[in-house]
Amino acid sequence: MGQQQLLLIVLSVIIVGIAVVVGINMFNDQAASSNLDAVTADLINLASRAQQHFRRPLAMGGGGGSFVLLAASAAGMEFLTTQPTNENGxxxxxxxxxxxxxxxxxxxxxxxxxxxxxCTATIQVWADSIDMTISTR
Incomplete structure (x- = not known):
């Protein structure tokens, strides 16, 4: 082989290597973005359940117009979900x-x-509204 052919082969290998690295980075960025989207969707679902708990009468296992029963513990989370951990977070x-x-x-x-x-997101829930904050991407 001539020098020109060897140079083309080396150049081709370098270009393919760069393309693979860029592709991997794009995939990782998309995976992280998708995970953040899933976490925010799950939080909105939990916020909806918290508002539902707020509106449900105490006699029916709800909050009776208050969020007080939603303690910062596993017992508090049980009012909203039986699985506080899933494939998203x-x-x-x-x-x-x-x-x-x-x-x-x-x-x-x-x-x-x-x-x-x-990635971390926080949502504050009131009886009639929510406020989402993304603290870490």
């Missing part, structure tokens, strides 16, 4: 319920920004 009540609100936190399974911390 782990969910907790980060601030115990008060008469007017409760705060939920979800920690995903992917580290989107490479800082060593998995």
């Amino acid at each position: 782990a969910y907790t009540i980060s601030t115990a319920g008060s008469a007017t609100s409760v705060t939920l936190t979800g920690v995903g399974t992917e580290d989107g920004d490479g800082d060593g911390t998995n």
